[in-house]
Amino acid sequence: MENNQSWLGLGGKVAVVTGAVGGMGTKIVEEFAKQGANVALVDIIKDKTASYAQEIHETYGVDTLAVNCDASKEEDVDAAVKAVVDHFGKVDILVNTAGILRSSLFEELSLEEWQKSLDINLTGYFLMSQRFGRVMIKQGNGAMIHISTLLSKFPETYSGAYSVTKAGVNMLSKQIAAEWGQYGVRSNCIMPSLVKTPLSENFYKDKEIEQRRKDVTANKRIGNVDDIANAILYLASDRSDYTNGTELPVEGGLGIMMGDQIAKPGGRKEFAIKNK
Numbered sequence: 405m406e407n408n409q410s411w412l413g414l415g416g417k418v419a420v421v422t423g424a425v426g427g428m429g430t431k432i433v434e435e436f437a438k439q440g441a442n443v444a445l446v447d448i449i450k451d452k453t454a455s456y457a458q459e460i461h462e463t464y465g466v467d468t469l470a471v472n473c474d475a476s477k478e479e480d481v482d483a484a485v486k487a488v489v490d491h492f493g494k495v496d497i498l499v500n501t502a503g504i505l506r507s508s509l510f511e512e513l514s515l516e517e518w519q520k521s522l523d524i525n526l527t528g529y530f531l532m533s534q535r536f537g538r539v540m541i542k543q544g545n546g547a548m549i550h551i552s553t554l555l556s557k558f559p560e561t562y563s564g565a566y567s568v569t570k571a572g573v574n575m576l577s578k579q580i581a582a583e584w585g586q587y588g589v590r591s592n593c594i595m596p597s598l599v600k601t602p603l604s605e606n607f608y609k610d611k612e613i614e615q616r617r618k619d620v621t622a623n624k625r626i627g628n629v630d631d632i633a634n635a636i637l638y639l640a641s642d643r644s645d646y647t648n649g650t651e652l653p654v655e656g657g658l659g660i661m662m663g664d665q666i667a668k669p670g671g672r673k674e675f676a677i678k679n680k
């Protein structure tokens with residue numbers, strides 16, 4: 405595609421990205437900026453958010469705003485909405501990215517850890533969506549994209565409340581879509597899996613584990629942050645205007661590989677070759 409910018413039409417839009425200085429967030433912010441969108445970077449890590457906002461502004465010439473905010477705290481979120489509206493005068497796009505993943509045996513999961521995952525992964529998405537959504541309703545337009553996970557459909561074992569919170573995110577997104585579609589506000593989820601970021605990099609230090617992870621996907625590769633950002637740009641743009649309340653897997657076809665997991669003598673492909 406020669407003129408990607410005009411195809412997506414994101415130039416001059418205002419995008420709010422939470423988890424803005426995390427693995428996916430940094431790429432999402434950069435890709436919006438490349439499209440000419442102005443970006444509010446929302447994250448709990450203050451200094452890094454400020455310096456990255458400045459870097460993006462200097463590199464791409466778009467307007468950026470660093471917002472230090474704990475997305476799970478109501479007063480922080482309300483202050484973030486005020487800061488963004490005061491600065492930009494509107495909000496076109498919200499991308500909920502801020503999330504945590506903590507390992508735990510379910511029988512040992514403390515109430516405190518359970519609550520923390522719910523607070524950040526689900527309540528944080530609720531607060532950001534509701535408060536920025538009120539602005540979008542008044543405007544009569546807006547697009548929200550919530551980062552869920554393929555493992556909202558299947559339990560991520562030994563990861564505490566993670567899958568439970570993300571299953572909640574899927575329904576939160578649909579609830580918003582069902583109620584706010586009439587106001588021109590769309591809400592969609594993406595469901596990534598097997599993406600190499602700081603949150604998941606420990607899983608890729610061992611090359612054998614990395615290979616086994618590749619093997620369970622249809623594409624036979626690990627995802628990268630560009631894969632995620634590309635899906636988000638599409639769902640943020642008017643090109644997806646008739647797509648609302650959906651869950652888009654971005655996981656190299658991992659979710660369709662159940663049949664491939666069933667063993668056959670010598671291996672499934674070899675079995676087919678020998679027995680045709």
Ligand SMILES: NC(=O)c1ccc[n+]([C@@H]2O[C@H](COP(=O)([O-])OP(=O)(O)OC[C@H]3O[C@@H](n4cnc5c(N)ncnc54)[C@H](O)[C@@H]3O)[C@@H](O)[C@H]2O)c1
Pocket residue numbers: 422423424425426427428429446447448449473474475476501502503504505524528551552553554595596597598599600601602603604
């Ligand atoms: N990496 C993967 O393979 C993968 C797969 C599926 C889904 N996801 C989801 O994608 C999202 C981003 O993942 P990532 O790999 O970029 O993670 P990451 O840990 O690299 O980034 C998360 C960011 O969120 C910020 N954050 C955490 N708590 C916050 C809070 N209370 N308020 C504001 N900001 C907060 C962190 O400071 C960090 O910058 C998460 O929601 C995660 O569950 C990741």
